Amino acid sequence: MTEPAKVSAARAPHPSSEEGWAGAPIEQAYLTRKRMAVVLGSLAVALAAVCALGVLFGSVKIDFVRAIAQPSSPDHAILFAARMPRVLMGAVVGAILAAVGAALQALVRNPLAEGGTLGISSGAAFGAIVALVVSYRFGAGPAVVPIAGFAAAMISTLAVYRLGQMHGRIEPFSLLLVGVIFNTFWSALILLINSVVNLYQTRSILFWLVGSLEAPTYREVALVGALGAGGFLWLVWHARDMNLLSLGDDPARDLGVEVDTARRSIFIATSLMIGAAVSVSGMIGFVGLIVPHILRLAFGADHRLLLPASLLTGAAFLVAADLAARVLIAPGELPVGVITALCGGPFFIYLLRREGHQGIAI
Amino acid sequence: MPGLPSRVRLLDSRPKIRPVWGVARGRRLRLATPALGSILAALVWAATSQASPSERIVSLTPSITETLFAVGAGPEVVGVSQYCDYPPQVLSLPKVGSFLTPNLEAIVGLRPELIIGLETAANDREIRALQGMGYRVSLVDDDSLAGIQEGIGKIGVLTGHTNQAQQLLNSMRRRMRAVRNRLQGVPARKVLMVVGHDPLVAVGVGYLNQLLQMADCVNIGAGLDTQWPRLSLEYIIAAAPDVVLDGQMGTDPLTPSGFWSRYSSIPAVRNHRVFGYDQNPVLRPGPRAAQTLEILAALTHPEIFTSSVKRVVKPATTDAASRGARP
Numbered sequence: 001m002t003e004p005a006k007v008s009a010a011r012a013p014h015p016s017s018e019e020g021w022a023g024a025p026i027e028q029a030y031l032t033r034k035r036m037a038v039v040l041g042s043l044a045v046a047l048a049a050v051c052a053l054g055v056l057f058g059s060v061k062i063d064f065v066r067a068i069a070q071p072s073s074p075d076h077a078i079l080f081a082a083r084m085p086r087v088l089m090g091a092v093v094g095a096i097l098a099a100v101g102a103a104l105q106a107l108v109r110n111p112l113a114e115g116g117t118l119g120i121s122s123g124a125a126f127g128a129i130v131a132l133v134v135s136y137r138f139g140a141g142p143a144v145v146p147i148a149g150f151a152a153a154m155i156s157t158l159a160v161y162r163l164g165q166m167h168g169r170i171e172p173f174s175l176l177l178v179g180v181i182f183n184t185f186w187s188a189l190i191l192l193i194n195s196v197v198n199l200y201q202t203r204s205i206l207f208w209l210v211g212s213l214e215a216p217t218y219r220e221v222a223l224v225g226a227l228g229a230g231g232f233l234w235l236v237w238h239a240r241d242m243n244l245l246s247l248g249d250d251p252a253r254d255l256g257v258e259v260d261t262a263r264r265s266i267f268i269a270t271s272l273m274i275g276a277a278v279s280v281s282g283m284i285g286f287v288g289l290i291v292p293h294i295l296r297l298a299f300g301a302d303h304r305l306l307l308p309a310s311l312l313t314g315a316a317f318l319v320a321a322d323l324a325a326r327v328l329i330a331p332g333e334l335p336v337g338v339i340t341a342l343c344g345g346p347f348f349i350y351l352l353r354r355e356g357h358q359g360i361a362i
Numbered sequence: 363m364p365g366l367p368s369r370v371r372l373l374d375s376r377p378k379i380r381p382v383w384g385v386a387r388g389r390r391l392r393l394a395t396p397a398l399g400s401i402l403a404a405l406v407w408a409a410t411s412q413a414s415p416s417e418r419i420v421s422l423t424p425s426i427t428e429t430l431f432a433v434g435a436g437p438e439v440v441g442v443s444q445y446c447d448y449p450p451q452v453l454s455l456p457k458v459g460s461f462l463t464p465n466l467e468a469i470v471g472l473r474p475e476l477i478i479g480l481e482t483a484a485n486d487r488e489i490r491a492l493q494g495m496g497y498r499v500s501l502v503d504d505d506s507l508a509g510i511q512e513g514i515g516k517i518g519v520l521t522g523h524t525n526q527a528q529q530l531l532n533s534m535r536r537r538m539r540a541v542r543n544r545l546q547g548v549p550a551r552k553v554l555m556v557v558g559h560d561p562l563v564a565v566g567v568g569y570l571n572q573l574l575q576m577a578d579c580v581n582i583g584a585g586l587d588t589q590w591p592r593l594s595l596e597y598i599i600a601a602a603p604d605v606v607l608d609g610q611m612g613t614d615p616l617t618p619s620g621f622w623s624r625y626s627s628i629p630a631v632r633n634h635r636v637f638g639y640d641q642n643p644v645l646r647p648g649p650r651a652a653q654t655l656e657i658l659a660a661l662t663h664p665e666i667f668t669s670s671v672k673r674v675v676k677p678a679t680t681d682a683a684s685r686g687a688r689p
Contacts, residue, residue: 059594074599077627082595195460207561214561215595217624331597332586333562 031302039299043312047091050316054087054323055079059330082215089216089224089280090322090336091315094287096228096277098314100270101288102295102306103235106242107266108172114288115274118175119160119182120153121285124278125208126186127152132204133197146220146279153275156182161267170263172249211284211337213322224276231273232311238266239303246301284337286344287314293348419521420469422479423461425504425648427452429514430478432530432649435521441472448642448650464488470495476520480504504647505589507572514649530649537652538576541659544666545578551662553579554603554630557590557645558610559621562598566591569647570654577659579605599625605637605662606630609645612638637661 060078067075097115104113115121131148160182164175187209194205235242241262244252253259277284291314292306299305321339328334420441421427427446430439436451441458456472459465464485469477474497479489481501493499500520502513511531518527553574555565564583565571574581582601583591606622622628622636630636643650644657660667 059596060600062596062600072627074602074627077625078596078599081625081627082599086595203558203563204560212561215559215621326594326596331591331594331601332588333592333594 031300031305036305039305040308040312043309043316047312047316047319050319050323051087051091054090054319055083057323057327058083059326059333085216085218085221086213086322086326087319088218088221090213090319092221092225092228093213093277093281093284094318094321095311095315096224096231096273097284097287098291098310098317099228099232099235099307100273101314102292102303102310103242103266103270104288105292106246106303107263107270108176109246109248110172110176111293112289113176113179115270115278116283116285116288117183118179119156119186120179120271120274121278121283122183122186122190123156124149124153124275125283126190127155128208128279128282129190129193129205132208133193133201149279150275153271153278156186157267157271157275161264169249170260207335208282210335211282211340212335213281213318214333216280220280224280227276228273231269231276232307234269235266236304236307238262239307242266242303242307243301282337284318284340286340286348287318290344290348291317418473418475420458420472420474420477421446422458422464422477422485423504424448425510425646426478426480426502426513426517428646428648428650429517430521432526433514433518433521433523434526435517435523438521440474441469448646461485464492466491470497476500478502478517478520505568507569507651510569510647510651534649534652538655541655542576545659545663548578548663548666550578550580551604552582552602553605553607553662554582554593554598554601555607555658556583556593556609557641559608560610562593562595563590564593569651570645573651573655573658574662576655577662579658579662595625599628602628603630604633605635607637607639607658607661609639609641611636612644613641 058078062075062078064075064079066073067079070076101114104115104118105111107113108118128145128149130152131145135144160175160179161170164170164178166174190205190209194202197205241252241257244255244257245259245262247255249259292310295306295309295313299309318336318340321343322336325334325336325339417438418440419430419435419438421430421439422443424443424446427439427442428448430436431449431452436449439452439455441456442452443464444457444460446452446455446457456468457465458468458472461480461482462485464479466488469492477492477497477499479485479499479501481503489499489501500516502516503509504513511534514527514531514534518524518530555570555574557563557565565574565581566583566586566588568589571581571584582598582603583593586593606628608622622631626632639657639661644654646654
């Protein structure tokens with residue numbers, strides 16, 4: 001009799017009625033319409049401000065009057081052909097990575113979950129790199145690289161999902177472990193390819209590994225944005241399920257969630273989004289990890305708020321990181337993945353230590 | 363443990379004493395061999411040192427391989443790096459890894475008498491290991507034109523092909539001078555030369571920058587003081603190059619078309635002066651540097667080189683999937 005009792009005690013939320021999620025005061029854990037509007041409104045303003053900065057500054061100074069008045073001037077080209085699509089792509093990719101991170105952490109009830117640790121990003125990168133090499137050797141259309149990246153993300157997701165199942169049910173912990181192993185495995189395959197191909201192709205491969213927002217087109221932005229928006233709406237639709245799933249499978253089931261169905265549909269939606277993001281920008285790490293955690297600490301873990309807040313903050317974070325990547329060693333450029341990892345790593349450790357022995361709550 | 367010391371000695375004394383003559387036989391025919399063995403060894407040594415300084419050469423980079431073959435030491439080359447593909451006969455030679463990670467076992471297995479590598483820091487460990495094992499390792503520099511020429515001279519001396527090396531250097535200088543003479547009085551062109559646009563890695567300082575200067579070009583990638591800078595698109599648009607040379611476009615026939623046409627404010631794009639070049643030979647620092655200069659000059663000053671342009675360059679419109687400069 002004691003065994004089940006122990007298990008449910010371990011899985012139950014923190015019993016203290018004084019605290020809500022992640023140790024936040026109880027009034028913060030209640031989601032009111034007003035609080036939601038205030039939080040999301042201020043985050044949207046912050047995103048708009050960061051985007052404005054991203055457009056105002058770059059590796060070269062431009063004359064905005066001339067840029068708008070003279071369509072044939074270099075200023076116009078810099079603003080509209082180089083800077084704007086890049087800022088937009090940064091916002092779209094950052095939004096996707098952060099929102100997906102928030103959803104996946106709830107899904108597998110583990111603070112380390114994100115597209116990277118679940119092997120989805122590296123699967124996408126592997127597919128893109130294979131397409132790159134194969135198309136170089138045998139010939140294929142140029143569009144094949146992002147498509148292959150996307151397809152590989154899907155395949156990797158399905159494989160992780162299948163192998164993460166135990167006795168017909170999804171075990172969050174083994175799902176994460178399988179994902180981590182897939183991530184390492186894909187990375188090893190990428191390095192394998194890297195060591196056998198033409199020297200000049202290794203640069204392109206590195207590009208996928210580190211991640212970059214260099215030279216996107218508006219069409220790519222629109223395509224990734226559409227996929228991201230679709231997936232995001234799907235996630236928001238399941239926000240309540242995620243809230244219950246983070247209590248544990250049994251409580252969620254008791255409270256009326258069809259656990260396996262919900263998990264499957266969330267997982268597919270997230271891999272769709274990640275596949276789209278990685279197929280144009282490569283593997284940009286840490287955004288999906290730190291943004292949701294910061295927001296959980298600040299605003300609580302209700303996914304109805306957390307998901308849109310992650311969307312906005314992730315977008316702002318990546319646009320800011322990319323701005324740094326563009327201006328720090330101008331006219332040279334740093335890979336944006338380096339900036340996100342450099343900011344993200346120490347900050348994440350700080351969060352972890354600050355929370356003390358409790359660790360980071362989901 | 364009686365066998366061990368002789369083994370150790372065998373390794374240590376490499377490559378001066380040939381194992382067959384010096385050690386294995388010597389142990390068996392205890393009485394007669396010391397004298398006979400040493401005479402034979404001396405004869406073998408004398409014979410090899412007279413015929414040519416080195417008979418078994420391993421090259422660790424494509425540029426060194428090219429130089430070896432260009433100075434006539436090709437028949438002595440027994441191993442090349444994994445990226446070596448010129449001249450074509452090197453394709454069938456044993457591979458010893460890349461210049462970044464030479465494969466020690468493969469190198470040692472080829473029993474080289476001379477190993478030639480680059481003065482880069484990337485393969486420091488392996489070079490030191492080879493030197494520690496007693497192999498003769500020579501390093502050359504290929505970052506600058508002076509370094510390339512010095513390297514050709516040095517390889518000529520090392521392999522006993524001094525005259526051929528000198529002839530090669532003379533012909534390179536003659537070809538370069540010819541290009542310079544034809545370019546007399548032409549206006550300088552602002553040039554962006556990229557390895558590829560995916561990512562945008564440009565040619566910065568180094569021998570290619572020197573060649574571009576010789577071709578009367580101002581290289582907009584040279585400002586960063588690194589050899590392969592990653593330039594920002596904004597900077598490229600602002601710098602407004604007159605000519606864009608794109609190695610990805612010239613080497614990979616499947617390069618997505620229309621990358622540059624998005625940025626039509628760049629004069630090179632507007633005036634259809636975006637050209638592909640073949641990364642092999644252009645990105646190979648070595649005896650083909652003169653050919654590279656001819657290609658670069660023809661691409662950046664097509665009006666001067668109209669006759670040769672037809673041979674070397676197929677001008678690329680910015681929209682067509684394009685290639686060019688395949689000599």
